[in-house]
Amino acid sequence: MSAAPQAPSRPSQHIAIAGAGLLGRVLAWQLARAGHAVEVFDTAPGPVTRGATGWTAAGMLSPVSELECADENVYRLGLRSLQLWPGLVQGLPEVPGVPFDDTSLPAGAVASSVPVDLRERGSLLLAHRGDEGAAARVVDLLAGKAPAGHAPRRIDLQELATLEPDIRGPAHAWLLEGEGQIDTWQAMAALALGAEQAGARFHWGCAVDRAEPGALHTARGIVKADRVFDVRGTGARPQLPVRGVRGEIVHLHAPGLRLNRPLRLLHPRHRVYIVPRAGDRVMVGASEIESEDRSPISLRTSVELMAAAHSVLPALAEARVVFTDTNLRPALPDNLPTLHTEDGLTRINGLFRHGWLIGPALVEQALAAAGLLTAPLAPSGQATPTGAAAPVSASLSAPFAAPHAAPQEAST
C-alpha cells in the first residue's frame, strides 16, 4: 500500500530532478508525497529499464564492513540510513518480485506482487584456512575503526551452522549484527511507482545537459524550477569530476539453497560477497575495476566470483547462472560522497560503492539543507546495533516517517 501524501513542510515548490537512479527516486518519492510538484528527467527509456547503477547493486547495508574503504562520515550516514530504510519501505507500493520482463530468469523467480524485501539479520565475514592473514587484516581494521560494540564478533563453526546450515568450508567466521540488505530491483521499481502515485512526473528518454540554480537544460528545452537536484551519477560530468568504477555481478538460481544473510569471503586476492534474493536467487559480486568499460562480465571475474561462492556454499554446484550485469559506480577523486547546496540547486554525487547504504541519510541532509524539512529532530542512535548514539547532521523528517511510524521524540 502506498503512503498517503503528507502536508508540504512549506508552500508547495516546483522541484526538477536530473537523474532517476537511486537518489533521484528517493528524492522524487519523498518530495512528491510531501506535496511538492516534482518533475524527474532521465536518459533511460522507462522506469524499469536497467541503466542506473542502483539496479546492479547488491543492496548490502553494511556500515561496518564498508569501513574497510570508507570513512567515519560514510559509517554514520550508513547507521542513519539503517534507521530510515524501514520507514521508507513501509510506505512503498508492492511491485513484482522481478519487476521487468527478462526471459533469462526462471518463471519461479518472478513473484507476482511483493513488498520490498528489507532484511536486518546482520551479515557474515568468512575466511578459509590458510587465509588468516588476509582475514586478520580486515577484521582488525574494522574493529579499530568501528565504535566499541560494533566490531565484528567472532563466532564458532557451530553457531555458524545454526545461522547458515548450507555454509560449508570456511574455518573462520564473524557476525556483524547490525547490518542488513535490501532488494534493489524491487526498491528501484517501488520508488518510481510510489513517486508516480504521489504525483511526480517522470520524463523518460530525456537527457539533462546542464543543471544550474533554478533551471535544467534538457534535450527538450529549459525547465525552470524553484529548486533543482542534480543526481545524475556519472552523467554529471563536466560539472563534477566524477568517474565510473566498473563492477560486475552474477545472479544464480539455486532452488532449495538456505542463505539468510549476506556474506563476504575474506579472500587474499579478490573481494567476493554473496547476497540472498527472492525467488531462490543469490547474487555474487563484485569486481572493482578502474575502468568505464560497460561491456559484459569477463571470464576472469566470472570464474573468480563463482569459484569463491562455491567454496563456501557447495550446494551452489548445480545452481544455474541466470543473469550477469556490469555497471559503473559513480566516484569522486577521494571516493567519498559530496552534497553541495546553494540557492535553487543541490548536487549529490560520489556515492561510489555505498549508495544504498548512505542514500536515504544523504537525501535527508539534502532536504534539510534546502529548507525542505521542518520536522522534529530524530531520536539519535535509535536503531544502531548496540544503541550507541550516532550523531547526524539532519533530523528525521515528516517526509521520511511512514504514516503509522512511531511518534518522534521532541524537537529542540
Ligand SMILES: Cc1cc2nc3c(=O)[nH]c(=O)nc-3n(C[C@H](O)[C@H](O)[C@H](O)COP(=O)(O)OP(=O)(O)OC[C@H]3O[C@@H](n4cnc5c(N)ncnc54)[C@H](O)[C@@H]3O)c2cc1C
Ligand atoms: C556491482 C555493484 C554493486 C554495488 N553494491 C552496493 C551495495 O551492496 N550497497 C550499496 O550501498 N551500494 C552498492 N553499489 C553502489 C550503488 O549502486 C551506487 O552508489 C548508487 O546506485 C548511486 O546512486 P546514484 O543515484 O548516485 O546513481 P545511479 O543509480 O547510477 O543513477 C544516476 C541516474 O542518472 C541518470 N543520468 C545519467 N546521466 C544523465 C543525463 N545526462 N540526463 C538525465 N539523466 C541522466 C542515469 O540514467 C541514472 O538513472 C553497488 C554498485 C555496483 C556497480
